[in-house]
Amino acid sequence: xxxxxxxxxxxxxxxxxxxxxxxxxxxxxxxxxxxxxxxxxxxxxxxxxxxxxxxxxxxxxxxxxxxxxxxxxxxxxxxxxxxxxxxxxxxxxxxxxxxxxxxxxxxxxxxxxxxxxxxxxxxxxxxxxxxxxxxxxxxxxxxxxxxxxxxxxxxxxxxxxxxxxxxxxxxxxxxxxxxxxxxxxxxxxxxxxxxxxxxxxxxxxxxxxxxxxxxxxxxxxxxxxxxxxxxxxxxxxxxxxxxxxxxxxxxxxxxxxxxxxxxxxxxxxxxxxxxxxxxxxxxxxxxxxxxxxxxxxxxxxxxxxxxxxxxxxxxxxxxxxxxxxxxxxxxxxxxxxxxxxxxxxxxxxxxxxxxxxxxxxxxxxxxxxxxxxxxxxxxxxxxxxxxxxxxxxxxxxxxxxxxxxxxxxxxxxxxxxxxxxxxxxxxxxxxxxxxxxxxxxxxxxxxxxxxxxxxxxxxxxxxxxxxxxxxxxxxxxxxxxxxxxxxxxxxxxxxxxxxxxxxxxxxxxxxxxxxxxxxxxxxxxxxxxxxxxxxxxxxxxxxxxxxxxxxxxxxxxxxxxxxxxxxxxxxxxxxxxxxxxxxxxxxxxx
Amino acid sequence: xxxxxxxxxxxxxxxxxxxxxxxxxxxxxxxxxxxxxxxxxxxxxxxxxxxxxxxxxxxxxxxxxxxxxxxxxxxxxxxxxxxxxxxxxxxxxxxxxxxxxxxxxxxxxxxxxxxxxxxxxxxxxxxxxxxxxxxxxxxxxxxxxxxxxxxxxxxxxxxxxxxxxxxxxxxxxxxxxxxxxxxxxxxxxxxxxxxxxxxxxxxxxxxxxx
Numbered sequence: 001x002x003x004x005x006x007x008x009x010x011x012x013x014x015x016x017x018x019x020x021x022x023x024x025x026x027x028x029x030x031x032x033x034x035x036x037x038x039x040x041x042x043x044x045x046x047x048x049x050x051x052x053x054x055x056x057x058x059x060x061x062x063x064x065x066x067x068x069x070x071x072x073x074x075x076x077x078x079x080x081x082x083x084x085x086x087x088x089x090x091x092x093x094x095x096x097x098x099x100x101x102x103x104x105x106x107x108x109x110x111x112x113x114x115x116x117x118x119x120x121x122x123x124x125x126x127x128x129x130x131x132x133x134x135x136x137x138x139x140x141x142x143x144x145x146x147x148x149x150x151x152x153x154x155x156x157x158x159x160x161x162x163x164x165x166x167x168x169x170x171x172x173x174x175x176x177x178x179x180x181x182x183x184x185x186x187x188x189x190x191x192x193x194x195x196x197x198x199x200x201x202x203x204x205x206x207x208x209x210x211x212x213x214x215x216x217x218x219x220x221x222x223x224x225x226x227x228x229x230x231x232x233x234x235x236x237x238x239x240x241x242x243x244x245x246x247x248x249x250x251x252x253x254x255x256x257x258x259x260x261x262x263x264x265x266x267x268x269x270x271x272x273x274x275x276x277x278x279x280x281x282x283x284x285x286x287x288x289x290x291x292x293x294x295x296x297x298x299x300x301x302x303x304x305x306x307x308x309x310x311x312x313x314x315x316x317x318x319x320x321x322x323x324x325x326x327x328x329x330x331x332x333x334x335x336x337x338x339x340x341x342x343x344x345x346x347x348x349x350x351x352x353x354x355x356x357x358x359x360x361x362x363x364x365x366x367x368x369x370x371x372x373x374x375x376x377x378x379x380x381x382x383x384x385x386x387x388x389x390x391x392x393x394x395x396x397x398x399x400x401x402x403x404x405x406x407x408x409x410x411x412x413x414x415x416x417x418x419x420x421x422x423x424x425x426x427x428x429x430x431x432x433x434x435x436x437x438x439x440x441x442x443x444x445x446x447x448x449x450x451x452x453x454x455x456x457x458x459x460x461x462x463x464x465x466x467x468x469x470x471x472x473x474x475x476x477x478x479x480x481x482x483x484x485x486x487x488x489x490x491x492x493x494x495x496x497x498x499x500x501x502x503x504x505x506x507x508x509x510x511x512x513x514x515x516x517x518x519x520x521x522x523x524x525x526x527x528x529x530x531x532x533x534x535x536x537x538x539x540x541x542x543x544x545x546x547x548x549x550x551x552x553x554x555x556x557x558x559x560x561x562x563x564x565x566x567x568x569x570x571x572x573x574x575x576x577x578x579x580x581x582x583x584x585x586x587x588x589x590x
Numbered sequence: 591x592x593x594x595x596x597x598x599x600x601x602x603x604x605x606x607x608x609x610x611x612x613x614x615x616x617x618x619x620x621x622x623x624x625x626x627x628x629x630x631x632x633x634x635x636x637x638x639x640x641x642x643x644x645x646x647x648x649x650x651x652x653x654x655x656x657x658x659x660x661x662x663x664x665x666x667x668x669x670x671x672x673x674x675x676x677x678x679x680x681x682x683x684x685x686x687x688x689x690x691x692x693x694x695x696x697x698x699x700x701x702x703x704x705x706x707x708x709x710x711x712x713x714x715x716x717x718x719x720x721x722x723x724x725x726x727x728x729x730x731x732x733x734x735x736x737x738x739x740x741x742x743x744x745x746x747x748x749x750x751x752x753x754x755x756x757x758x759x760x761x762x763x764x765x766x767x768x769x770x771x772x773x774x775x776x777x778x779x780x781x782x783x784x785x786x787x788x789x790x791x792x793x794x795x796x797x798x799x800x
Contacts, residue, residue, distance in 0.1 A: 026605035030747050033601055049633055051604050430606045444614045447623050448606065490633050 001306040002161075002173030003137055004375065004387035009034045011171045013041040013132030015125075017157065018067065018143020022051035023428045025177060041132055043125050045070065046143065047425070048456075048498065049491040058125045063116040064423045064496050065412035065527045068149045070115045071156040072106035072406060077119075077126035078164060079103065085165035092393035093162050095404040102406035114409065130164040135172035142179055146426075146525035150517055152407035159404040167402075168393040178305040180434060185303035188360070188376075189353065193227035198357025202226060214356055217338070229521040231256065234265035234514070244271040246332070248325065249292065251280040251435035255501060257512035257523045258479050275328060279560035280437045281504065281552075291322045294438070298324045300345045301368065306387070308375045309360070311368035412527040413515045416495070420477060420529035422461065423496040426508050429454075436502040451549045453503030454487040457532065458494040462486060467534045472541035475499070477530040480510035483545055486532075497532060501525070505548045592645055593664035593731060593754050595627075595739055599637040601749035604629060608638050608741035608750060619734035621670055624691035626729040627741060638741070638750065641666065641687040641729035649679035649688060649728075657726070664754075665731045675724040688728040 008014060008031045021029040029052065036042055036055050044053040045060040053059040062070050078084060079100065089096050108119035129136050138161055144153045158167075158174055167173035178184055190197040200207040203224060212219035228236055233252070236242040245266070253259050253266075266272060266285060274286035277294045296315040303309055318324070326348060333340040342348050346365050354361050362383040363374035375385035395402045416423055431449035432439040439445045455475055457467065467473055469488040474481060475497070484499065484506030492498060499508040513528035535541040609625035617623035627638040643666045650658045650666060657672035658679060668679075668688075680688045731752075732739045742750045 022603045022605065026603055026607070026746060029603040029605070033603060033747055051631075051636060054634065054636065055600065430604070444610055444617065444623070447613055447617075448609055448625065491631070 001175045001177070002167055002389040003171050003175060004306045004308070005031060005175075005304065007171035007306075007387055008032065008137060008139075008175065009038060009040075011035060011040055011132070011135050011137045013043065013129055013136040015043045015045070015129050015136060015138045016050075016052055016056075017045045017071075017138055017140045019139050019141030019177060020046065020048070020050040020052070020143075020427070021139070021141075021177070023430050024141060024179070026430060028177060041128050043128060045125075047493045047496060048427075053491075058121065058128065060117050060121060060125060061493060063114065064425060064493070065147065066111075066115045066409075067144060067147055067153045068156060068407055069106060069111045069409040070117065071153060071160065072103050072409065073108040073111045073115065073117070073122055074126050074129075075099075075103045075156065075160050075163070075406070076106050077108055077123050078130050078160065080107075081123060081127060081130075083127065083130035084163045088165040088168070088393060089163055089404075092168065092395070092400075093402045093404050094399070096163070099159055099163075099404040099406045102408060106409070111409075129160075130166070132166070135169055136161075136164070136166040137172060137175050138166075139175040139177065141177050142428075143526060145176070145179070145520075145522055147527065148413050148515065148517055148524045149407065149410055150522055151519040152410075155405040155407065158402070159406060162402045162404060165393075168390045168395075170388050170391070172388070173390065176305070182302045184305050184307065185301065185309075188303050188357075193229055196356070197353055198359055200357070211356065214351075229516075231516050231521045231523055234262045237268045238265050243269065244273075245269050246273045246275070247282060247286070248275045249277070251276075251282045251437050253281040253285070254435040254437075254504065254507070254509065256514070257509050257525060258514035259507065259509040260480055261514065275325065276437070277322070278437045278441050279556045280435065281556070284556055284559045290328050291320070292328065293318045293322045293324050297322065298345075300326075301349060303376075306375065307377075308373050308385075309363045309368060310373045311365060413524055414478075414513050414528045416529045420531050421495070422530050422532060424475070424477060424508070424511055424528050424530035425496055425498050426501045426512060426525045427498045429500045429502075432500070432502045434502065436504070440502075440504075451503055452482075452484045452506035452545050453500060455484045455506070455532065456487045456489040456492050456498040458492045458496070459488050459490055460494050461497070461532070462488045465532060465534050467532070472535050472538060472545060474533040474535060475506075475511060475530055476533070477511040477513070477528055479513065482507050482510055483535075483541065483548070497530065504552055505545060592643055593737075593752060594643045595640055595729065595731070595742065596751050596753045597637045597639075598749045598751070599635050601747040602636050602638060603747055603749075604631060604636045605746060607744045607746055611740045611744035615732060615735065615740040621734065622691050622725055622727045624689075624727045626727055628686070639685065639687065640741075641683075642685060643729075643731070648682045648684070652678040652682050654678065661733070663731070663733075663737045665733065665737065666728075667730045667733055668726050668728055670725040670727075673725040675726070677726070679726050679728075683728075688726050690724045691727050 005028060008028070014032060014035055021032055032042065032052055033055070042052065042056040043058045043060065044050060044056040045062050046053065047062060047064045049059065049061070108117065108122040112119060138157050140157060144150060144157070147153065154176070161167040161173050187195070188197065194202055196202060196207060196211050202208065202222070203226065208219055208222045208224060212222055228242065230250075230252070233242060233245060234256075237245070253263055256262050263285065272286045273288045273290065274283045275290045275292045276283050277292055283289050295312070297318045299311070299313045301309050301311050326342060326345065330340040330342060349365065354363065358379055359377040362378035362380050362385070363376065364381065367374050375387055378385045394400050397403060432445060452472070455473065462468070467486045467488070469486060471486045472483055473486045475484055476482070482505070484503065499506065501508040511528070511530055512523070512525055515524045516522060517524070606629060608627050609629065612625040612627055613623045616626070627640045630637050630639050643664065647658070647660065647666045650660060654676060655672050655674055657669045657674070659667055659669070661667050675690060677690055680690060731737050739752055742752050
């Protein structure tokens with residue numbers, strides 16, 4: 001984010017584009033409410049009438065999968081109405097002519113059938129955004145990132161902020177929120193295939209030299225090319241390029257699209273190690289499970305989406321055999337030939353983050369003590385931290401100018417057709433978090449919302465299929481078929497259904513298309529084709545649902561409990577069936 | 591004295607924290623863990639709705655076993671031990687603020703399966719096993735915690751508020767003045783049926799009233 005989350009309250013206009021703060025970040029939603037109370041204009045562009053749309057000055061019901069066409073028209077409208085800050089464009093950007101050449105083909109009148117937005121509304125919103133005082137912020141979430149044209153849409157959002165000079169001043173610019181807690185922190189610390197800690201490129205020889213020296217290893221031991229991305233893991237195993245997979249605190253069989261296929265692909269691994277705090281569907285497939293500690297058991301530093309480092313301390317000591325992630329990583333590294341030892345997280349923070357990343361040097365544990373925080377860039381010990389980036393129009397490119405880039409619109413990969421006439425879009429809800437391995441194991445949250453979850457459907461689409469609110473229904477796509485509950489919702493646009501990916505029985509990712517974009521390799525989780533069907537025998541459906549859930553729980557329970565050692569699965573003879581065991585002629589991994 | 595929880599729907603962000611807090615507080619006290627606030631969402635409005643603790647509460651009148659009582663602290667309360675689950679109160683409540691619930695014991699998603707691992711209830715009369723007797727649940731203004739409602743503290747946007755007589759006298763006086771001005775403007779062409787489609791349903795003279 002180019003601004004801080006608290007700063008959102010003081011902007012003159014918040015433009016929420018493909019972002020539903022109320023379900024993904026209620027704490028940010030609180031800022032939006034306060035901004036509104038302080039007089040900010042709110043623009044919401046979303047296919048659903050989301051919670052914030054209720055308090056918005058303009059709600060733009062754009063069609064699913066039309067982001068880039070919409071943004072191009074938005075930019076067209078800004079240029080057409082003479083709202084470009086020409087001085088800022090001249091002094092602080094490059095590529096404006098090429099940007100205009102693309103955008104000028106997207107007059108709102110020409111795109112209205114693609115985006116569903118009335119040109120007058122487009123012009124009004126563009127004017128509201130571009131002229132807001134003292135600043136405007138474009139906020140976007142997974143509605144932008146999980147589309148086939150995700151990077152393209154981000155380029156255009158940033159360009160829109162630049163041409164209107166709604167960036168480079170306090171409380172302005174771009175606010176891409178994160179999908180998970182501490183995604184920003186994981187990226188900061190180099191948990192990316194292309195960066196060392198602090199966004200220092202692995203392909204830069206000087207950077208490699210620096211890290212090799214700090215880590216006391218020959219420079220040729222550090223890979224000089226960009227690594228694989230996690231969304232490709234299935235195909236990489238299938239192609240024989242990956243043989244071992246260490247999976248830390250993730251449940252890809254719940255969260256990755258086309259999960260049933262991924263499960264089959266992961267069976268091809270020679271070695272599959274999982275670090276987790278609960279038994280999950282992914283852990284159940286692992287060769288080795290290393291029990292880790294949960295957030296209440298360990299300490300460390302989280303980074304919020306607005307680059308704020310926050311220290312958090314442990315509430316309780318680890319249970320049983322559980323160990324901290326950093327201890328497990330150190331041990332794995334030591335056993336693989338690189339001795340790694342740290343006394344505590346502070347040593348890791350000082351040595352691996354502050355000393356190797358100049359932008360974080362001032363973020364000491366002392367500064368973050370108690371309720372303290374530090375917002376990077378924070379290069380020196382007495383630096384106050386930086387809520388706002390690019391102040392004065394100084395960008396982080398070599399020539400300190402923003403590059404304006406526009407792209408032509410491309411339709412989503414799998415369009416609805418006669419057999420699968422509805423768009424399936426995966427979203428969030430407040431009740432549970434992500435793959436539900438954590439919140440699903442929390443009694444009070446399970447009481448409030450449990451399997452099989454809901455598919456939100458427009459009243460007209462439900463009526464056409466004879467479906468009533470709370471009915472159990474079938475949802476199917478080219479990938480699979482699942483059972484879930486219908487939520488007939490007048491906030492939903494016709495022709496689309498919305499499901500959260502957290503339910504294990506109503507498992508959205510058994511339906512989702514696995515298609516990633518070429519740049520970031522992010523799956524297109526917001527768009528695929530599906531169909532919904534009513535179930536006549538609701539009594540049977542309720543029972544079926546319960547059976548599936550109990551069977552899954554039982555499977556995971558047995559996997560987690562050492563008393564239930566399944567001899568067939570382990571391939572190890574036990575006392576009971578020793579006599580029956582014959583040696584397996586074909587190792588499972590062949 | 592009557593006390594109740596009021597909501598400012600413009601501030602509500604539908605996060606459900608009030609419901610989680612309500613559920614947890616009552617569960618710990620050995621009462622039904624069902625949340626006593628309902629989140630109502632429509633295109634125009636979102637709000638956590640709960641009991642108004644009506645002065646002439648119809649639920650108190652219809653309860654055949656006197657399980658629902660006006661309490662001295664300005665609250666209408668169900669005694670879950672005495673409740674026989676007859677549902678009359680739920681039917682008669684004009685706000686839908688009462689419903690029936692038995693604490694589910696399905697356990698959590700991943701780990702617990704054979705035996706529910708809830709801590710033993712502090713109240714021996716509320717059973718935690720499958721087949722638990724269904725009782726009417728409604729807001730009790732957190733009587734188990736000296737009538738200090740947990741949802742109000744939990745609300746992240748301060749949308750919820752405990753309304754108490756002494757505090758709100760002045761506020762009501764101020765609103766009277768404001769609404770006095772407003773109603774003069776409203777009355778000029780006021781047709782209740784225009785604004786409220788529900789009104790037409792109860793109007794016998796309206797055509798197609800059902």
